[in-house]
Amino acid sequence: MKHLLSAGDLSRDEAVRILDTAEELLGVARRPIKKLPTLRGRTIVNLFFEDSTRTRISFEAAAKRLSADVINFSAKGSSVSKGESLKDTALTLQAMGADAVVIRHSASGAPHRLAHSQWTRGAVVNAGDGTHEHPTQALLDAFTARKHLGGDLAGRNITIVGDVLHSRVARSNALLLNTLGANVTLVAPPTLLPVGVDAWPVQTSYDLDASLEKADAVMMLRVQAERMNAAYFPSAREYSRRYGLDVARMNRLQDHAIVMHPGPMNRGMEISADVADCERSVIVEQVTNGVAVRMAVLYLLVGGQTDDTGPDTSGSTENIHSDNEGAR
Amino acid sequence: MTTYLIRGAAVLGGDPTDLLIEDGVVRSVGRGLTADGATVVDADGLIALPGLVDLHTHLREPGREDAETVHTGAQAAARGGYTCVHAMANTDPVADTAGVVEQVWRLGRESRYCDVQPVGAVTVGLAGERLAELGAMADSAAAVRVFSDDGKCVSDAVLMRRALEYVKAFDGVIAQHAQEPRLTEGAQMNEGVLSGELGLQGWPAVAEEAIIARDVLLAEHVGSRLHVCHLSTRGSVEIVRWAKSRGIDVTAEVTPHHLLLTDELVRSYDPIYKVNPPLRTADDVQAVREGLADGTIDIVATDHAPHPMEDKECEWSAAAFGMLGLETALNIVQQTMVDTGLIGWPRVAEAMSTIPARIGRVSTHGRPVAEGEPAHLVLYDPAASRVVEPADTASLSRNTPYAGRELPGRVVATFLDGRPTVLEGELQ
Amino acid sequence: MVAVPASARTVLDDQDISRALTRITHEILEKNRDADDLVLLGVPTRGVHLAQRIAAKMSQVEGRDISSGALDVTMYRDDLRLQPARSLEHTDIPDDIDGRVVVLIDDVLMSGRTIRAALDALADHGRPRAVQLAVLVDRGHRELPIRADYVGKNLPTSMEEKVKVRLAEIDAEDSVTIEAVGEGGQA
Numbered sequence: 001m002k003h004l005l006s007a008g009d010l011s012r013d014e015a016v017r018i019l020d021t022a023e024e025l026l027g028v029a030r031r032p033i034k035k036l037p038t039l040r041g042r043t044i045v046n047l048f049f050e051d052s053t054r055t056r057i058s059f060e061a062a063a064k065r066l067s068a069d070v071i072n073f074s075a076k077g078s079s080v081s082k083g084e085s086l087k088d089t090a091l092t093l094q095a096m097g098a099d100a101v102v103i104r105h106s107a108s109g110a111p112h113r114l115a116h117s118q119w120t121r122g123a124v125v126n127a128g129d130g131t132h133e134h135p136t137q138a139l140l141d142a143f144t145a146r147k148h149l150g151g152d153l154a155g156r157n158i159t160i161v162g163d164v165l166h167s168r169v170a171r172s173n174a175l176l177l178n179t180l181g182a183n184v185t186l187v188a189p190p191t192l193l194p195v196g197v198d199a200w201p202v203q204t205s206y207d208l209d210a211s212l213e214k215a216d217a218v219m220m221l222r223v224q225a226e227r228m229n230a231a232y233f234p235s236a237r238e239y240s241r242r243y244g245l246d247v248a249r250m251n252r253l254q255d256h257a258i259v260m261h262p263g264p265m266n267r268g269m270e271i272s273a274d275v276a277d278c279e280r281s282v283i284v285e286q287v288t289n290g291v292a293v294r295m296a297v298l299y300l301l302v303g304g305q306t307d308d309t310g311p312d313t314s315g316s317t318e319n320i321h322s323d324n325e326g327a328r
Numbered sequence: 329m330t331t332y333l334i335r336g337a338a339v340l341g342g343d344p345t346d347l348l349i350e351d352g353v354v355r356s357v358g359r360g361l362t363a364d365g366a367t368v369v370d371a372d373g374l375i376a377l378p379g380l381v382d383l384h385t386h387l388r389e390p391g392r393e394d395a396e397t398v399h400t401g402a403q404a405a406a407r408g409g410y411t412c413v414h415a416m417a418n419t420d421p422v423a424d425t426a427g428v429v430e431q432v433w434r435l436g437r438e439s440r441y442c443d444v445q446p447v448g449a450v451t452v453g454l455a456g457e458r459l460a461e462l463g464a465m466a467d468s469a470a471a472v473r474v475f476s477d478d479g480k481c482v483s484d485a486v487l488m489r490r491a492l493e494y495v496k497a498f499d500g501v502i503a504q505h506a507q508e509p510r511l512t513e514g515a516q517m518n519e520g521v522l523s524g525e526l527g528l529q530g531w532p533a534v535a536e537e538a539i540i541a542r543d544v545l546l547a548e549h550v551g552s553r554l555h556v557c558h559l560s561t562r563g564s565v566e567i568v569r570w571a572k573s574r575g576i577d578v579t580a581e582v583t584p585h586h587l588l589l590t591d592e593l594v595r596s597y598d599p600i601y602k603v604n605p606p607l608r609t610a611d612d613v614q615a616v617r618e619g620l621a622d623g624t625i626d627i628v629a630t631d632h633a634p635h636p637m638e639d640k641e642c643e644w645s646a647a648a649f650g651m652l653g654l655e656t657a658l659n660i661v662q663q664t665m666v667d668t669g670l671i672g673w674p675r676v677a678e679a680m681s682t683i684p685a686r687i688g689r690v691s692t693h694g695r696p697v698a699e700g701e702p703a704h705l706v707l708y709d710p711a712a713s714r715v716v717e718p719a720d721t722a723s724l725s726r727n728t729p730y731a732g733r734e735l736p737g738r739v740v741a742t743f744l745d746g747r748p749t750v751l752e753g754e755l756q
Numbered sequence: 757m758v759a760v761p762a763s764a765r766t767v768l769d770d771q772d773i774s775r776a777l778t779r780i781t782h783e784i785l786e787k788n789r790d791a792d793d794l795v796l797l798g799v800p801t802r803g804v805h806l807a808q809r810i811a812a813k814m815s816q817v818e819g820r821d822i823s824s825g826a827l828d829v830t831m832y833r834d835d836l837r838l839q840p841a842r843s844l845e846h847t848d849i850p851d852d853i854d855g856r857v858v859v860l861i862d863d864v865l866m867s868g869r870t871i872r873a874a875l876d877a878l879a880d881h882g883r884p885r886a887v888q889l890a891v892l893v894d895r896g897h898r899e900l901p902i903r904a905d906y907v908g909k910n911l912p913t914s915m916e917e918k919v920k921v922r923l924a925e926i927d928a929e930d931s932v933t934i935e936a937v938g939e940g941g942q943a
Contacts, residue, residue: 017843024828024844033880038831087641107643108527109597116596117641130645132527168527195530196521299831304841 003124007135007172021296039068042099049105062294090119108132123301138172140293154181161187162221219260337371341673352746379411379704381684384629391420396634398435402442403722406749408654409706409739412693417449418479424449424460426468433470448472466498473689476503492552503555506539518591518606533561544571553577560605562615569624581629584660599647621670634725659735703746712738770930776908781813796824800845803862832873853882863921865891868902
């Protein structure tokens with residue numbers, strides 16, 4: 001695995017490996033010394049063209065807990081500044097020796113361009129590109145759901161509700177959960193489901209109430225009230241009434257079912273304040289798990305041999321020793 | 329001026345013939361011709377076609393000389409076998425006055441590589457609010473007959489109606505870039521399964537088809553002729569086919585890239601594949617090929633759209649729309665239409681020379697390859713092939729979507745007014 | 757002439773292993789008078805099973821429940837960059853190790869680098885009063901100044917040989933074998 005660009009690129013084994021690795025790394029937060037030496041000497045660049053304090057801090061914490069050097073680059077990407085955007089920035093970072101670039105951009109496909117151009121040699125991690133994907137979010141969502149629902153997610157019913165059309169979280173989750181064997185249902189008004197969603201490995205429904213009983217987890221997506229100005233729905237009130245998760249709906253969920261949200265929340269729009277703060281909501285835990293999952297991703301991408309480091313030619317007896325010790 | 333004796337060319341793919349070119353004219357056509365002092369051009373194995381005429385080219389001058397100039401565009405045209413190109417009006421300043429079109433026309437004459445026929449804008453500044461001085465442009469030295477806001481759609485129904493009516497006075501034609509603007513706000517690629525997957529805003533086929541449907545009915549109502557630019561969907565082909573069956577005077581063009589490429593290429597997020605109208609599905613590609621074969625689509629037009637690399641070497645949504653086309657058009661038509669058996673070389677000559685000249689009312693081009701006709705010719709080797717190399721172009725720009733692809737055929741020579749602009753594959 | 761295949765010879769069978777572990781258990785208890793103070797940590801993978809066995813034997817001897825844990829050293833290895841990223845093993849440290857005596861348990865001791873990594877890992881979990889090392893096999897060829905306090909068997913080996921430890925929990929049998937690697941083989 002050289003890059004993490006899309007949740008759809010992960011095989012079941014790769015996805016489970018990331019989750020299992022994250023499981024082991026979760027404990028680091030509870031130790032007296034919250035650090036591992038593994039990425040010492042590696043340089044991780046956070047290339048955030050879109051504002052996101054929460055995700056950037058999560059990646060920064062993950063990289064620092066692994067002893068990597070972190071460089072933060074924030075640029076307001078706009079068509080005006082595009083001249084000094086992706087390519088030039090990437091070339092500069094390459095000159096600084098970035099081992100991995102974590103990129104968030106408002107343009108779908110920007111991480112792909114970065115990964116497949118010759119502008120940077122390091123690993124590329126997609127931290128959210130336009131309305132396309134947000135793979136580490138899907139991984140931490142799956143990680144959280146797995147912890148609460150037990151075992152792996154095969155056969156579990158996960159319902160995702162909200163603005164699927166504009167949601168990269170929805171896309172990544174639909175792909176990853178399906179890979180892990182879960183049954184995904186997308187609930188939204190017809191205007192917020194993309195053309196061609198029938199080809200996705202999901203069920204779709206326009207009726208939230210009908211989708212509640214069987215759900216093991218309900219994931220609410222952020223819906224911007226401003227969308228009503230482009231006629232996606234008539235008013236915030238109607239949206240909330242038909243597709244919002246309030247206490248009444250929450251009480252119809254099965255006892256073990258959990259409520260998730262990638263954040264930031266529009267309290268009162270897609271989720272009521274009471275639901276956001278209730279016991280079955282794992283929203284805060286999602287954030288904590290995010291650091292462990294991102295540590296796992298960074299470790300698996302640049303913790304071992306990468307293209308830039310080759311076999312060590314000095315001390316060639318090294319490998320034989322490794323084979324014997326620990327009997328691995 | 330030099331006299332040329334072309335030996336053994338298969339005119340329109342027929343039997344090998346000799347052509348004697350003298351004083352800008354095809355002096356004689358026959359076998360076993362001789363001429364003292366003539367330069368012999370061995371055309372054994374080559375096809376001779378009338379010089380190609382492009383009804384849709386972007387030469388970028390005035391305003392974007394960093395991407396292309398009339399001169400470099402004309403050179404690229406010559407390399408592609410073209411002897412006449414129609415330069416679209418979306419320059420800076422826009423070609424919406426006699427002054428600008430005459431400037432472009434004059435630059436073309438000075439270049440001497442290709443005849444340049446300027447297209448005039450339909451509306452002032454392409455703003456879609458009021459008509460440009462179409463009559464003044466028609467009366468100018470540039471003798472404009474084709475009017476287009478290409479790049480943008482004349483979306484206001486009343487304005488389109490008036491434009492269609494007005495140009496009847498001087499046998500002009502409105503060439504519509506069919507794209508309903510509200511349905512395509514922020515659009516990036518064809519709307520379909522793939523756009524939902526890739527998270528790119530969709531450009532639905534209906535935005536093209538709805539405008540064409542409206543315009544053919546308007547043209548019928550006011551008794552005008554209409555030309556549809558770069559038709560790209562099955563639905564559009566069907567609407568034009570229906571319109572023609574009703575006797576509506578509509579012509580349509582398809583680009584070489586819409587004959588070959590599909591939206592699957594967008595998976596790479598490489599903006600070299602970003603174009604307007606967007607690359608469509610395999611079914612649409614099949615439909616436009618059939619449309620070109622049965623004449624529903626009259627002509628091939630390149631929509632040659634040069635862009636500097638900084639407008640393509642970026643993320644998709646920030647990139648410019650457009651692809652180069654002049655130097656690969658004939659090769660693509662050979663690969664997709666001739667080598668597949670859908671059409672023969674006579675139809676190629678029609679679609680890429682005769683009919684475009686007729687639509688543009690250019691009397692000196694698209695003429696038959698016959699005695700007494702102006703010597704605008706292209707000699708083409710269908711048996712050759714090449715791997716497309718972006719740096720191997722006369723254009724100032726490099727945005728070809730065919731880089732690394734092997735294409736059949738090679739333009740060996742292009743004659744403009746009996747003078748070679750390209751000989752042995754090289755610009756003269 | 758057909759090449760002679762590499763042959764394997766058994767140096768410890770299941771009974772040998774059991775006796776060795778019993779002896780090690782007693783040695784640990786003897787050296788560390790107070791068993792309450794001990795934390796047994798196995799180095800994955802096979803060290804964990806050995807630690808469990810030692811803990812079980814210790815429980816029998818002391819007449820109370822003594823458990824063991826696991827300390828994964830993957831993230832502390834000094835050879836990480838030589839191979840693609842390895843999967844992590846499970847770390848389970850049952851008690852606070854501050855001020856306690858930690859006994860690390862592993863199957864084979866050779867260069868000493870694994871134990872070096874284990875010491876670094878341990879340091880990030882707390883500050884033990886002392887760290888001791890128990891191994892089933894010491895095959896020599898140290899590259900660092902590391903030594904074991906408790907050894908099941910000393911096995912001088914050459915660099916061309918490979919020591920294979922098999923434990924019933926994973927490998928369906930208990931044995932320690934020496935296998936020669938290399939073409940042509942050698943008996």
